[in-house]
Amino acid sequence: MDLPLFESVSGVHPPVNFPDYRSNVLRSPKHPLVVLPQHLTETTAPVFGEDRIGPTDGDLTRQFPQEPIGQRIIVHGHVLESDGRPVPHTLVEIWQANACGRYRHVVDNWPAPLDPNFGGGGRALTDADGRYTFTTIRPGAYPWGNHDNAWRPAHIHFSVFGRAFTQRLVTQMYFPDDPLLPLDPIFNAVPDEHGRRRLVSRFDITRTKPNWALAFEWDIVLRGSRPTPFESGEDHDD
């Protein structure tokens, strides 16, 4: 059977145990992870269609009768595999705080205003070339209890499925030149500087809409598949 094997991502993701992030201390397993060979369950994934997407899911500024307060932005990019191959028709889900850094959520009660016209959740499918686009407002930074005077840099949460269980990714997109990034334990849990850079979007003047919205571009790169040793052998025979 010719199942794809997805490349190793050793050193890419944050470590399992990372006590600088206080909530990690009691929630991270202490036994080493056991290597799971990639079989059918790991190399397949659910497929979602347009029926998962509501009419305003891609535009977080149009989900309420009036417009939310804040800087209107377009966030766009590709979902790709590491060899550059696009991931078409895959589900991308986002959630974020409002312009003041407050989430519409029962456990977020810091003294910043809620916006009656902003929910903060969005959903889209990538197109045939792996492209996604959201219209939203730029989220604010917010304080959290991790350490004294801790502030999360502004970010948008992203969830992506890809075409295999091994590609499942939940991550966060940040904004360029944010002075809070060097201070944030969650961002800095990514061990490699290049990896951290890949979490930061790029201001994109070409996709701004004059008199309407700024734009940021951010590509999401999922694990690519490598030929199996069996397939490599075949290549050499050609």
Place this chain on the structure above:
Amino acid sequence: MTEVTPSQTVGPFLHIGLPWPDGAFAVPEGTPGAITLTGTVTDGAGEPLPDALVETWQVGGDGRQGFGRCPTDEHGGYRITTIRPAGDATEAPHIDVAVFSRGLLNHLVTRIYFPDAAENAADPVLASVDADRRDTLIATATDGGYRFDIRLQGDGETVFFDV
């Protein structure tokens, strides 16, 4: 080094973006032979996680697939309705599970096996796990389904996988 985008935590506010009204149904309600998977997610102090999300993915040897997604409730509980997957030539029947929560910078992966499956004895993944931890991967039978508790840390820590 690959250019893969690193993982970050879902944080405490995942409910804004991830749960679906029908998410806990990997098969439609009323599907013949449907079972319910229930369980509790707990931390290293034995406390339940009220802010986790459990996802299940299964591909049976008979080709039937199913995806389920359920946020934990205030008691750390989740409940997903699905069918029992078939095994295949190499593996015993199993369901892959991804666990997301505040505090986890990467989601955790585990597997649900079934207590009454004769194929478990020859399953290569179960065989690769220390014998004294293997039972953390095996659900227990309940009325109408199976119970699978997920212990992130400490006594009875669930086996988690590197895929």
